[in-house]
Amino acid sequence: MSQNNTIRQLAELVNTPVDKLLEQLKEAGMPFDSADQEVTSAQKVKLLGFLRRTHGRGESAAAPAGTEPASGKITLSRSSRKQELTVGGGKNKATVDVVVRKKVVLKPGASDGASTRPMTDERAEILRKLEESKQRNLDEQQRLAATDRARAEERQRKEEEVRLAAEEARLAAEAAASEVATQVAEAESETKPTRAPAKPGTHGHAAHPHPPKPARPGGQDDARNAGNAKHKTRGSHVMVAGVEDDDNAARFAGKLHLSAADRARRTTTTSRNKPRHSRSSDQSRTGGGEHGFQRPTAPVVREVTVGDAITVSDLAQKLALKGGDVVKALFKMGVMATVTQSIDHDTAVLVVEELGHKAVRPSDSDAETELLAQVEDAGQQGELAQRPPVVTIMGHVDHGKTSLLDYIRRTKVATGEAGGITQHIGAYHVKTAKGTISFLDTPGHAAFTSMRSRGAKLTDIVVLVVAADDGVMPQTIEAVQHARAAKVPLIIAINKMDKSDADPMRVKNELLAQEVVAEDFGGETQMVELSAKSGQGVDELLDAILLQSEVLELKAVPDGRASGTVIESALDKGRGPVATVLVQRGILRKGDYLVCGVQYGRVRALFNETGEQVAEAGPSIPVQVLGLSGVPDAGDDFVVVADERLAKDVAQQREAKRRESRLIKQAGNRMEDVMAQMGQGASQQVLNLVVKADVHGSMEALRESLSGLSNDQIRITVIGSGVGGITESDAQLAATSKAALIGFNVRADASARKIIDANGVDLRYFSIIYDVIDQVKQIASGVLGKEIREDIIGTAEVQQVFRHSKFGSIAGSIVVEGVIRRGKPVRVLRDDTVIFTGDLDSLRRFQENVDEVKHGTECGIGVKGYDQVRAGDKIECFERVEVQRTL
Structure with missing residues (x-):
C-alpha cells in the first residue's frame, strides 16, 4: 500500500462503502469533504485506533474504553437484488433496482452452536498469525506517520528561514530609505518655514480605524515598532503615526517616489488566503484597473496620410481594416482594384471619407527639405560672372545640322552617324577666337520630338538650320514651336548655299508663315546664309551667336557646388552608367557626391566630348560623369550635396514616389472601362x-x-x-x-x-x-493576318427570260458595267435588294459558251440553283480577294 491514499481507494482496500468511511472519519474527528481527498498514514492510524475503541458499542456506549464488548453479539448484514422495475414512460422512463437487505444477530448460546465449538490448535495458530500481521501493519503505519511528520517539520523550518531572510532584507531597505528621507527632510527644514502643528493625535490625517495587528514571530514587530519610533521624530517626510498599522503603507514604506495611484494599483485588495486570480478576474469583469479595457463610446476617427498614390493593402493597414473591406468600398464606388493594386490620391481620399475617417496630405520629406536648404544656401553664395552660351542646333532631317557642327569643330562627326542622321543629343564645347560656345546637336527625325524639346529647354540660343534647296519642312516648324515655347531666341542658318538650286528668299518667305520675320524684312530674327560643306558664312554665324549672347547677358556663379541637367545617359559595359550632363552653375569636380533624379553616387571620373579626362567642369560645359548608381533619365536635374547619406536618402525617397506613381492604374480600373475593353478585345x-x-x-x-x-x-x-x-x-x-x-x-x-x-x-x-x-x-x-474582300467586277441587266429543257431559266441580259466571267459567284438583285447569292452556271453568247462578256454586249446567263429570275432584275458578278492587313 502506498504512503497516502484517497478515501475512495482506502474504501476499496478495506471493502467498506465510501459514505460509511466518510462517516467514520468524521466520528474520529477528521471531517473530509470529498472522496478524492488524501488520507495520511497518521490519519489511518488514528482511524484504526478509533475503530478499535468503539467496536461493539452499539448497545453499551458507556463501557470503558479499552475493554472488550460485554454483549459478545455478532451482527451480519446481507443484501441481494431481486428484480428491476420500470417507472414512467417516454423521455421520463427510468429503471429502478429492488434490493432486499437482511440483518442477522448472533448471540452467545445461540442455537447454531458456533460459540460452543472447541478451540482447536489450528484455529489458535491462525488467530495468532492474524494478530502478528495486524501488529506489523500498525508498526509500519506508525513509522510512515513519523516520517511524514519529520518531512513536514523540515519543510516548515526552511520556509521560515527564507521568510526571515526576506524580512531582514526588507527591514534593511526600509532603514536605508528612511535614512535618505531623513536627510531630505532636514535639508528642506533648513530652507522652508516650519508648518503649523497639526491637531493632537491626528498628525494631519484621520486616525486609522483598524485595530493593531497581532505580533509577528521572531521579534519582527519589535523591530518595526522601533523603526516607527524613529520615524515619528523626523521632519516633514516622516511616516504618519497610525498609518504604519496599515499593511499597504507598511508594504510601500520608504518608497517615496510612488504616487497614491501607483500605490493603489500595486496594492492587492484581497486577503492573502484568497486565490491571486480573483483580483484580475474582478477587474476584467468590471473594466477597472489602469490597464483594464474600456469600450469606446464613439467611433474612432483616424487621420490617414495619403500621398500621390497608395496601394489598397497599405490603405487598409492605415485604416485598421481588412483589405477586403476597402476593396468592397472601392467596388461600391465603381472602382475595380485588387489588394495589391495602387490607387491615386483622389480615389484614396474618397474611400477614406466614405469609411468615416479623415485623409491628410503627407508633409514634405526631411531629405528633400534638407536638399532644398543646401541648394538655396549655395545659390546665395558667390558672385555672378559671364558664362559661355549654350546653343542648340535644330532642324529637319538631312538639312546639314551635324555637318555644320562638324565644320565648326574641325572633326568628322557626321560620317560616324548611322545612315547619316543624328539619333541622340550630342554635346560639345568649342573654343573659337571670339569665345567659347557650347553646342547641343539634336536629331531631326519625327520620333525625337521629346529630345528636341529637352534641348530647347536647356539652351540659351536656338540655331535653326534650313536647307536652301528644300525649304521649311515639318520638323522645321516643330523646332520653331519648341523654341517659342521655351522663350529662346532664334538664329536661322540657311544652309547648302553652294548648291545651284539654292533659294534663300523662298526660305525667308516660308518662315513668314510661321511668324519668323528676318531682319531684312524688318523683324528681329537673324538669318545667316552659309554652306557647311565649304565653310561659307560660318564665321558670320559665330558672330551672330556671340552677339546674341551679349544681348542676353548670360551669367552664372562660377564656384561652389555644381548643379545642372542630364543631357543623355547610357550604360557602358566596361564603365557602367554614364551620364552626359550640362553644368549650369558652380564647378563639378572629381570626388563630389551628387544626386541625379532617382540615382546617386560619387563622381569617379569626368570626360569631355573628345574622351579626354578632365578634373572639373564649370558653367555651360558638358561633360560625361562616371560613378552613378544607375542610368538616370535624360532631362533629370543633378545637384552636388555635402555627403553620401543625404544623396542616398533623397534618391530612395524619389524612387519610392516614382514607383507609387508608376503603379497607378489610370485606365482599366473603372467598370465602364473594363466593359469597353471587353467589347473590343475580340x-x-x-x-x-x-x-x-x-x-x-x-x-x-x-x-x-x-x-x-x-x-x-x-x-x-x-x-x-x-x-x-x-x-x-x-x-x-x-x-x-x-x-x-x-x-x-x-x-x-x-x-x-x-x-x-x-x-x-x-x-x-x-x-x-x-x-x-x-x-x-x-x-x-x-x-x-489577311482579310477576304469582295470586289464587284461587272453587272448585267435582265431583258427577257427563256426556258431551256436542260439549263432551266436562261436570263437574256446585257452587260451594263464591267465584265461577267464564267466561274465567278453572282448575286441576283431585285429593286436593288439582294434576293439570291450563288454561282454562275452557264454563260453563252448566241449558241456558244464563252468565258467572259464585256460591257455593252448581250448574253445569256444561267444562275445555278435559281430559276426565279425576272425581267428587270440585275445580276452582279463579283470575286473574292485576300488582302494583307496593314497599319
Missing part, C-alpha cells in the same frame, strides 16, 4: 515588344514612336525597355510574354542568346530608326 490584336537601346534618348523615342502605331485593329505595347545590351532577363521577358525583341545599336549576350534560340524569340537588330518603324509595321501586318 477584334483587336495585341503586339508586345521589348526594346533595348544604346542611350536613353533613343529608347524613349522608340517607345513613343512604336506605341503610336496602335489603331483599332492592333495595339502595340512596349512591355519592357531599357538602356544597354540585351540581357538574360530581357530574353526571358520576351519569351514568357511572346513579344518581339528589338535591339537598337545593342547586342544580346551569350546567356540571352541561349534563351532566344531555345524559345524561338523574334530578335531583330537595328541602327536606323526608319528601319525600326518599317519592320514593326511589317510584324504588325503579319499579326493582323
